[in-house]
Amino acid sequence: MEISIAVAKTNKYASSESGDTLEFVERPNGGVSVVLADGQTSGRGAKSISMMVVRKVISLLAEGVRDGAAARAASDTLYAERNGKVTATLNILSADLQTGTLVITRNNPTPVFIARGDTVECISTVSQSIGTSKNIRPSITEFQLESGITIVIYTDGIKNAGDRTGQAIDLCTLLEALLEDQQPTSQLIADTVLNQAIRLDQGRPNDDMSVVALRVEPEETDQIRRMSLRLPVPSTYSY
Amino acid sequence: MEISIAVAKTNKYASSESGDTLEFVERPNGGVSVVLADGQTSGRGAKSISMMVVRKVISLLAEGVRDGAAARAASDTLYAERNGKVTATLNILSADLQTGTLVITRNNPTPVFIARGDTVECISTVSQSIGTSKNIRPSITEFQLESGITIVIYTDGIKNAGDRTGQAIDLCTLLEALLEDQQPTSQLIADTVLNQAIRLDQGRPNDDMSVVALRVEPEETDQIRRMSLRLPVPSTYSY
Numbered sequence: 385m386e387i388s389i390a391v392a393k394t395n396k397y398a399s400s401e402s403g404d405t406l407e408f409v410e411r412p413n414g415g416v417s418v419v420l421a422d423g424q425t426s427g428r429g430a431k432s433i434s435m436m437v438v439r440k441v442i443s444l445l446a447e448g449v450r451d452g453a454a455a456r457a458a459s460d461t462l463y464a465e466r467n468g469k470v471t472a473t474l475n476i477l478s479a480d481l482q483t484g485t486l487v488i489t490r491n492n493p494t495p496v497f498i499a500r501g502d503t504v505e506c507i508s509t510v511s512q513s514i515g516t517s518k519n520i521r522p523s524i525t526e527f528q529l530e531s532g533i534t535i536v537i538y539t540d541g542i543k544n545a546g547d548r549t550g551q552a553i554d555l556c557t558l559l560e561a562l563l564e565d566q567q568p569t570s571q572l573i574a575d576t577v578l579n580q581a582i583r584l585d586q587g588r589p590n591d592d593m594s595v596v597a598l599r600v601e602p603e604e605t606d607q608i609r610r611m612s613l614r615l616p617v618p619s620t621y622s623y
Numbered sequence: 624m625e626i627s628i629a630v631a632k633t634n635k636y637a638s639s640e641s642g643d644t645l646e647f648v649e650r651p652n653g654g655v656s657v658v659l660a661d662g663q664t665s666g667r668g669a670k671s672i673s674m675m676v677v678r679k680v681i682s683l684l685a686e687g688v689r690d691g692a693a694a695r696a697a698s699d700t701l702y703a704e705r706n707g708k709v710t711a712t713l714n715i716l717s718a719d720l721q722t723g724t725l726v727i728t729r730n731n732p733t734p735v736f737i738a739r740g741d742t743v744e745c746i747s748t749v750s751q752s753i754g755t756s757k758n759i760r761p762s763i764t765e766f767q768l769e770s771g772i773t774i775v776i777y778t779d780g781i782k783n784a785g786d787r788t789g790q791a792i793d794l795c796t797l798l799e800a801l802l803e804d805q806q807p808t809s810q811l812i813a814d815t816v817l818n819q820a821i822r823l824d825q826g827r828p829n830d831d832m833s834v835v836a837l838r839v840e841p842e843e844t845d846q847i848r849r850m851s852l853r854l855p856v857p858s859t860y861s862y
Contacts, residue, residue: 385856393848408647408852412674416854435651439685446678481856529856571851578847605855608817609632612810612851613647615655616844617624617720617768 385531386605387479389418389598390570392578396426396541397588400618403430404539404594408611409442414481417445418596421458422473422492422539426592437462437472437514451476451489455522459491459514471513474522475537477598479529486533486598488525494543496525497555499534502563504556531602534563536573541591546584553581573597624770625844626718628657628837629809631817635665635780636827639857642669643778643833647850648681653720656684657835660697661712661731661778665831676701676711676753690715690728694761698730698753710752713761714776716837718768725772725837727764733782735764736794738773741802743795770841773802775812780830785823792820812836 395402403426409417419441423433437458444454455474462472473492480487488496488507495508511523527533536559545553555577562568562576574597581593634641642665648656658680662672676697683693694713701711712731719726727735727746734747750762766772775798784792794816801807801815813836821828 387854387856388851389854390851391849393850394846405649406850407649408850410644410646410674412671416852432651435649435685439682443678443682446674479854571849575847575849605853607633607855607857608814609630609855610810610814610851610853611630611632611645611647612849613626613628613655614844614849615626615628615718616846616848617626618846 386601386603387416387598388570388601389416389596390574391418391594391596392574393594394578394582394589396590396592399427401427401431402592403427403434404592405431405434405438406594406596407438407442409445411478411480411482412446412448415479417451417476417478419445420475420537420539420594420596422592424471433462433470433472436465437474441474441476451478451487452522452524455489455491455514456520459520462515463518466515468516471515473513473539477535477537477596479598484529485526486529486535488535488537489522491520491522494538494540497536497559499559499563501532502560504559504563506556529600531600533600534559534573535598536577536595538577538595539593541589541593542577542581542595544591545581545593548590549584549586551584553584570597570599625840625842626655626837627809627840628655628835629813630657630833630835631813632833633817633821633828635829635831638666640666640670641831642666642673643831644670644673644677645833645835646677646681648684650717650719651685651687654718656690656715656717658684659714659776659778659833659835661831663710672701672709672711675704676713680713680715690717690726691761691763694728694730694753695759698759701754702757705754707755710754712752712778716774716776716835718837723768724765725768725774727774727776728761730759730761733777733779736775736798738798738802740771741799743798743802745795768839770839772839773812774837775816775834777816777834778832780828780832781816781820781834783830784820784832787829788823788825790823792823809836809838
């Protein structure tokens, strides 16, 4: 088996800074976690909030703290630092090789999609954002790590794409079509979702947008871990 | 322009844990850093050292601390925690969009390769590993972020590949051949270097091996950031 995770991410139109922050972190007992936070509003202020949240979570996960406890700690820290006046959404997606499970931790009303083969299920139970009260709990979904599973999580910039024109994104149908037709890579899934959202916002994203796609592939592998990153240098940068 | 970074990483043969730790981290003022540490020896003990070092460095970088200061802090922390008895190598490779530079921070005798076009230069100045004395300084190389630059860094498992059979890896020639022939992706460069090293160790890596390749590509992009990760699930894992 091989776990493949891909991310596609863009900023709100004409904004040089994204309020979404996303990092990968290796789990100390085997496996990997992806941590995605979206700070309230957009631009510089939102970025500093989401970076603080993600930093807190990854430092705890790297020390072996469980995902749920790390999410609670991030909520309490944000509550304490900003007096409960600032909120952020938080998702943690973990492939835990110690327990042999996939763990989805959500403090985000935006749904999460899970597919086994080409049957797509949507987790959209109530879930609170972090930072606004003392006892915020994450909603946690955990299941066996098995080949054929696909998970897609994203920030509300994707969910709300097309709002201005009254066309919402239908992730369930989009994913089913992708999964039926072919064996899409995780990068193709992330790119397709992001591009569809950008299209619904007529090429000018109305908010920061981030998509994470995870796939568990059955293939035997060469036992080589690979990571890659592509960072566009904005043409507005001048040195 | 687009910055493309790729990593390929494998464990010492028959070892379930790699003593090398590598993480990406977003820089708070724009850009990204890759932090790579190799703990003394291999297996569990080495892993806990290299994770501690990388964790220290990424948490400081995420707070806006400069690379050199983060490397010194990691050295001092390791020295304090292990009474100067344990060492680790450390490399930080940063694409800093605030200063418009690439920064290579080395506490590692293993050389670093920099190519402009297809002319490869090797930085192999003396550089101390961290953790063994109080005043360890990193060696820092900084230059303008320009398209056409390729940087390759790696751990000593690559440098020492083939030692048992008396065939050393000739990175300079390998890179020149790769860069002359084609426009290789950063992933192709990392994979080629790693595969060559594994071949020199006759398919059974004698040590943990990690390679990082960075390329600055001239193309105009779609302003989408992408990250991906492939994690093989060892067949020895049973749940």
